[in-house]
Amino acid sequence: xxxxxxxxxxxxxxxxxxxxxxxxxxxxxxxxxxxxxxxxxxxxxxxxxxxxxxxxxxxxxxxxxxxxxxxxxxxxxxxxxxxxxxxxxxxxxxxxxxxxxxxxxxxxxxxxxxxxxxxxxxxxxxxxxxxxxxxxxxxxxxxxxxxxxxxxxxxxxxxxxxxxxxxxxxxxxxxxxxxxxxxxxxxxxxxxxxxxxxxxxxxxx
Numbered sequence: 404x405x406x407x408x409x410x411x412x413x414x415x416x417x418x419x420x421x422x423x424x425x426x427x428x429x430x431x432x433x434x435x436x437x438x439x440x441x442x443x444x445x446x447x448x449x450x451x452x453x454x455x456x457x458x459x460x461x462x463x464x465x466x467x468x469x470x471x472x473x474x475x476x477x478x479x480x481x482x483x484x485x486x487x488x489x490x491x492x493x494x495x496x497x498x499x500x501x502x503x504x505x506x507x508x509x510x511x512x513x514x515x516x517x518x519x520x521x522x523x524x525x526x527x528x529x530x531x532x533x534x535x536x537x538x539x540x541x542x543x544x545x546x547x548x549x550x551x552x553x554x555x556x557x558x559x560x561x562x563x564x565x566x567x568x569x570x571x572x573x574x575x576x577x578x579x580x581x582x583x584x585x586x587x588x589x590x591x592x593x594x595x596x597x598x599x600x601x602x603x604x605x606x607x608x
């Protein structure tokens with residue numbers, strides 16, 4: 404009888420331990436899913452990444468070189484009939500969104516570099532020099548919204564000149580045209596990424 408009682412107690416103890424392990428595992432999974440469910444990444448320019456990794460990346464570089472403010476200055480000058488001066492605008496370095504975050508990271512993991520160049524007294528060009536994780540559609544949306552441009556400002560695609568393999572869109576603004584041109588390029592190692600050129604030109608027609 405004593406032996407039977409011992410076996411019974413051991414069996415009960417084993418079942419209780421197994422049940423407790425299952426319960427604890429369930430609680431851990433529930434807590435883990437709740438903790439992970441709140442993390443979200445926003446791929447829009449001017450929006451903050453709420454993940455710890457994103458916040459660490461954002462904290463690594465900050466500058467006040469907002470591309471939208473650069474283009475706002477250019478379009479205002481064109482609208483007022485002013486000639487563009489390379490001394491005022493020519494620049495090679497990192498452009499950012501409104502929060503000071505680089506517009507892209509290159510394939511080496513560094514903040515992406517841009518070239519701003521006055522190509523004539525009435526025209527300016529802005530382009531990314533290296534491949535990386537640039538989001539052309541999101542950048543176009545950010546710039547046009549910042550400049551107050553909507554679909555009503557879109558230029559008829561039939562009137563645009565296209566470069567082979569490039570995606571092109573353009574917007575009228577008072578006194579000029581803002582054009583976005585994006586094409587896909589490859590590194591020597593075969594990595595793919597977008598090269599984007601944004602140009603603002605006086606429209607004298």
